[in-house]
Amino acid sequence: MNIPVEYFLVLSTLLFFIGVFGFIVRKNLIGILMSIELVLNAVNINFVVFNRFLYPDKLEGFIYGLFVIIVAAAETAVAIAIIINVYRNMKNIDVNSIKELKN
Amino acid sequence: MDIIKEFYSGFSIMNQEVSLVLVLVFVLLADLFCGEKGKKYLQLLAIAAFALNVVYGFTLKVDSTYQDSFAGMYVTSDMHILVKNILNVGTLLVFFFAHYWNEHENRSQSGEFYFLMLSTLLGMYLMISSGNFLLFYIGLETASIPMAAMVAFNKKAHESAEAAAKYILTAAFSSGVMLFGISLIYGTYGTLYYNEAANAFLAEPLQIMAMIFFMAGMGFKISLVPFHLWTADTYQGAPTPVTAYLSVMSKGAAVFSFLYILITVFRNYAETWQNILWWIIVVTITVGNLFAIRQKNLKRFLAFSSISQAGYILLGVIAGTPQGMAATVFYIFIYLFTNLAAFGIISNIENQTGKVGMDDYNGLYSTNPKLAVIMMLAMFSLGGIPFFAGFFSKFFIFLAATQKEMYLLVFIALLNTIISLFYYLLVVKAMFIKESTNPIKPIKSDAMSVIGLAICTIGMIVLGFISPIYEYMSSISFGI
Amino acid sequence: MMAIIFCINGEKKNLIRMVMAAGALAMLGTSVYLTLDFLAQREAGATAEFLYCNDPIPWYETLNINYSVGVDGISVAMLLLSTIVVTTGVFASWGLEKLTKEYFLWFLMLSLGVFGFFISIDLFTMFLFYEVALIPMYLLIGLWGTGRKEYSAMKLTLMLMGGSAFLMVGIFGIYYYSSMDGNLTFNILEIAKNHAMPIDKQMIFFPLTFVGFGVLGAMFPFHTWSPDGHASAPTAVSMLHAGVLMKLGGYGCFRIAMYLMPEAADQLAWIFIILTGTSVVYGAFSACVQNDLKYINAYSSVSHCGLVLFALLMMNKTAMTGAILQMVSHGLMTALFFALIGMIYGRTHTRDIREMGGLMKIMPVLGVCYVIAGMASLGLPGLSGFVAEMTVFVGAFEHSDLFHRFFVIAGCTSIVITAVYILRVVGKVLFGPVQDKHHEQLTDACWYEKVAAFGLIIAIAGIGLAPLWLSNMISDGIMNMLK
């Protein structure tokens, strides 16, 4: 186990910003949601890695990761429900179709 | 048995949460068993049950100024209790205003409405009272995810769906950013408990970056510029009671927990976050005001107004002193009555005529004098005009900010009040001065709205004069 | 002591009017009694700076905000002025038909703010009442005004609020430097006693406060709300606004800015002397070429109010007494002016002086009153304007350096220019042949208008003929302040 923690940090940071990039460029609402999952996973990697390498005697990061997964699941459920609702109203899930409210 | 004992002792200071959960369960069960016929009584039951909870909340007091349970996971103090009570009052008022809407347009889902709203309230409680970033995170999500569902409640309307989608996506995104910040906090501080983290002060850039990521997440909840862009769209699309709830309760809870975290966890970085907030406040107030000027839809208008109000609230936060905290909480308290009064009027009129445009309000005074007067009071109070309560809250919040010698900031904020007064007066002008060929017909408000509006009006008029409220806040507030 | 609010639950307009009139007269009576009693107490040797002080009622204890009121000679004078103008204003707006009740309620709120401001000796309550007095203007102008009322109302409100933005920062500064030992206070007397603000801070907060009040006092270049606002406002509101509200500015400059930050006032006076001296001449010149009666008067107010601030900045007893006298005098005569303009406008439906003429023949009472007002404005002895202006000039002449001399003499020229524009109006509107045939059928003043006009004229002439008591009362207050 001699991989420096920075390596993991690079990984998670990259993943995080890939998620961000996805959020910004995807046209599909579900695609955007997936990008958010990437973001959350990147965060989770952070928590777990910090726990493992820096503070291994407590399970703080571990538990946090666990809860993030739970919350992400709940969030996804609601988000998908909402997207279906959008679909019902707009007949598609293109992100450009939710640009009515502006200015 | 020890565990069970500890378990109970842990919950023993969580009276408000426990009673709220009881109400929650009660509402859930009532909704389950009441059936189609009982729907009529369901709302009354829910409101009554919650009202009891509100009353109960005011009886509480902790022995010492600060207490925690679950080994620091949960913290409380008189101030925490007070903030929760304020949120309770606001929620009750929202219930009053939502009654008519639930009765007529949301009949099938009124039980869910109450349940979801109360669960978000519980989330806010946890946000406020958490002593650990984990509980804080769960509270935050509890306060925002069901909220997204509520924003989508008006399922026939495209706007509602769009608003909900924007809200949930932005919320998820911001919580991602915030979590990234929290993860870095964990990585650098080595702990997620507030009181321990406060001591792990290293003055490292990474810690500051973590703090900024965290602040961005909070900025989303409080809708600070540049994290505010969802606000107007969501406020406009959401059902009006939900908008009211979002604009006051969600914001108030977030501000207080933000303040609490800043003065505990990040207290050693006070200078840094004060500098950051300085700019954020300036931008927030200015952008909120500038964007509000051109709005024609009242809900959207109030959204931008609430953005700039958020900037004003932060003037109390930025000081980080006990006086600042007292001023902040006082501001939230006053803002609650004022903004809810405005939304009460809007929802009242929207429910019965479907009109929310500023032009629709032309000549309102000639047809609905009482509503127009209350709306005017709300606008004046928001604009900080005496004798209305808004003046006092604004004065105190500025006073708190100047305590830290931030005269320039206060001056900019004050110049901005001129702009804000301008658009608040636009509403007054529409109602009183302009004449309309097609004014809103005289409206007979339902009893619940009347009660709600009466409470708000009384609040707006008398709260400034009742100094014990502020005195009490001042006596229980704390700072860096 | 003074706060009387009427809740009127009557639909009948006459009833409302009667109640208003009774209330206003009661206030007038109270203030006259107050004045007499004040003079008597001074005569009897009461030496306290402020009389009738209540025990401060604690309000926000942690911030040391109290509700404390009291009066000295200056505020007694201002109260007297306010009540006179309010009372006559009620009579002047007797004929108002649209939304009478609301009108009078706002009117009362305005006067409440004014009274409260003058009697406060706590900065917080003072500021509170100050803002209370500002906001009813918006609706009063916007709803009952004429012409470009919405624009004017908005402009007026926003500019005045802009002023209060400056002011508020100044007040915070004063508060945080109100005491050496950390017992911060809003009480003006205590602040003045502690005198704890260091000079470099004063240099920051004095201009803020002064400009803040100066906006309300129509100081150049922050005066442009005044012409538009006055032109659009209904009669009684113009009266009260020009007559009393603008005095809040001068009073505030004096009571807060200069009294609490004397060193900075001393050092920075020159800037403001330039500005106010400019407004004196500038307002007068501007008034010369206006064609709207109300604009003429509004610019004349700019000029006269400029003289108030100008005199205050001279910082000696005589000039300051003159400033306060000028406030009283200008308040009365400008109220008279606006009342008369309102009455004339109510009949001719124009305020353009080119469209009127020979009104003296048609409505002699109004004409004579107008001439008297004009004479008061141009400083005719025997009317109040003269008293004030002479006191100001004599006092201002105390400074012997070239800079002050230049501005005092420039100020003196304004009395000639004033004569020019007053006579221009009198000549065009009242004298000469009748311009419009329709005007010949117009009637003269009716009873309530006469009450309003004569009430003010009596006050103007009273002060003009026997100014000594008032001047002594004021200078008594000034002396206390100058200590």
Add this chain to the structure above:
Amino acid sequence: MDYTILLLAIPFLMFLIIGLLGYKMTPKFSGLLGSAGLAVVTALAYYTAYRYFFTEFGQAADGARETIVMFNYTWLDLSNASRPDLMIQIGMLLDPISVMMLVVITTVSMMVHIYSMGYMHGEEGFQRYYAVLSLFTFAMLGLVVATNIFQMYIFWELVGVSSFLLISFYFTKPSAVRAAKKAFIVTRFADMFFLIGILILSYYTKTFDFLKLTAVDPEAQHATLVFSTMGGKMFMGLSVTSIALLLIFLGGAGKSAMFPFHIWLPDAMEGPTPASALIHAATMVVAGVFLVARLFPVYFFEAPDVLHIIAYIGGFTSLFAAIIACTQTDIKRVLAFSTISQIAYMMVALGVSGFGGHDGLGFTASMWHLFTHAMFKATLFMAAGCIIHAVHSNEMDAMGGLRHYMKKTYYTFGIACFAIAGIFPLSGFFSKDEILVAAFEADKILYFCQTFVAGLTAFYMFRLFFRIFFYNEPKFEHTPHEAPANMWVPLCILSVFTIFSGWFPFSKWISTDLIGYDIHTVWPIAIGSTVVALIGIGTAYVLYYKKNDIPDRIANTCKSFYTWASHRFYIDEVYLFITNKIIFGGICAAIAWFDRHIIDGFMDLLGWTTNTVSEETKEIQSGSVQQYAWVFIMGVITIVTLALYL
């Protein structure tokens, strides 16, 4: 308390009563009331004069006349720490010149009151007229008895206003309104100098009081101690005293219509003729002379240079006005320019006067001339009033040969003409003679100038006289008739004064140092002036006794000069240009434009900018949730960068 307060109180009460209640009275009653009130005042004034000049009341122990302050109430307190004595007081000061003025004012005013009952008969606003007359009398009396310079200023202003009100009596006539405005503004302009002068004077002397200002210290030949403090102060080459006194004189010059402030007086003739007689001939216009006389010791001791200026301005004005008077055709205007010229005479006399005993001859002569001039000029005006009353025109062309129709007017007018021309033994001869003597002793140039003016005076007065009463008769629309009794009786009374006032021993009563002295007619000068006057009369006789073409030929020979003179040297036009084009069109319009467009425009610009920025930035809120997220993350990155790396 003394009866003398009634001198001021009665006219003031009359003003209030007639002014406030006049509309309820019949015109006749108000006229009678006013006259009755004034009669009492006149009686009191005569009584005072009697007491002052002929009993011990006015005698000081050393034989000089006493200066008596009858009462002095503080009216306004202008004191401050360094100047504790600055108080405006209202009081009554009796000394020879004020007592003399009391007599002059009440006499002329009384006559005008009576005269007006006939002249103004049937005019609309009769009550108003009497009210203002009372106001004027009050103000003028207050002015002459002022105990301090500020009291004088107060009444000075009141006088100006009543003058304004009387000129604008026919307020529906645009020319009258214009004239009134002009009169008021021009005098007001001059008053501003007066005020500044007062301010300077009071600043250095720390007092307003005449007694303190003029008290003479005979040892040091210095006016008084109050001036010792301001000795060294210089400003722009003159001592501040000189400047102050010059400014005060300018104030007086405005009221007394000295060049260049003379332009208002001819126009002021738009007012009713009796009012002109009272205000613009006899009393108000000499206020300037009175002012200089009142402060004479100060002028003499502290600012002799200013006294020279006064003398030369007087000399120039008298010549200037006399030349113009020769060319005017409106009889009231001729009289107006004559008034200007005569007042300038008085100014010259003051300007050349010395101090003490016979040196103060100019002073005495000036006051004397003031007195006699008041009488004969009032006569002239009232007679002119009768004539206008008869022919309904002011123009000479409408007149001629009137001696057949109006005998009484003819005689009184004639007497007054001889008096003003300075023919022995009428009053004008004596007073004018003393002025010439004083001028001769002091300054030869002025002497010759004034002698020439005396000739011109005789010429234009008799031009007027012949033109009206001889000459060829024009066609009258209806036959002229003699005026009613209440108009000619005052004329006759004033003629009596005109004839005999030259024999009063003025030098016993009025002198610079309050000690009486004797004067003698200096025959060479007297004969010289008489000869000059006779030449003037003769010329007038030749030119105007009968209609002929000599005047036209003379006018044609020096055409340009004549045109200039008959247009009053275009001074009015210059003023008009300055006020209309430069002040109104230039400064005022520019400032008003600046105010509307720059200052107000700036405020509007702020609003406009805010609105525009708001409108223009709406694209930021594009409605795209991805753009929101982009802003969000960029915000975070920016803040991090700013906070950490900048």
Add this chain to the structure above:
Amino acid sequence: MDLLSANNIIFFLLATIILVFGFLSVTTTKILRAATYLFFVLFAIAGLYLFLSYEFLAAVQLSVYAGGIVVLFVFAILLVKNLGEETEKVSFQKKLVGGIASLAGVAVALITAFNYGFIQNETADEAANAVDMQAVGNALMGVEKYQYLLPFEASSILLLACIIGSVVVAQKNKEEKR
């Protein structure tokens, strides 16, 4: 450091999978493919957890994410859209601004992170054995410090509310049905 040690190889392999598939999942034009790629990413992350010997977490990751969420995604995709029919074209401009933001973010975050000296815990290696279920259970059910009963309870409310909320939102409007 031995570049080719087993640990390193596993780590770099996993990291590569995560990043490559993550990137593919946000750039692919077909939404169902994106879901597949996401599945791979989540799977690889589970592998990472295993690699760090957090078996429990890996299991949760697999069951909740891979088994739950991704399936939910797929259902949703199938529900709202005909399979693979539409392709999405992303404008270059959008990619550019997104790319700039992301790269700037990466740069700032990494520079800051590398300035910080992480102190690896000496005991990390020794503790590198699997976390046993007992410990996890204790942590979740205890009230002591570093025990998380309260968040656990709170999350139950959250889940309940979310279920109700999503049901309410997703179900067809009753009135509409009638």
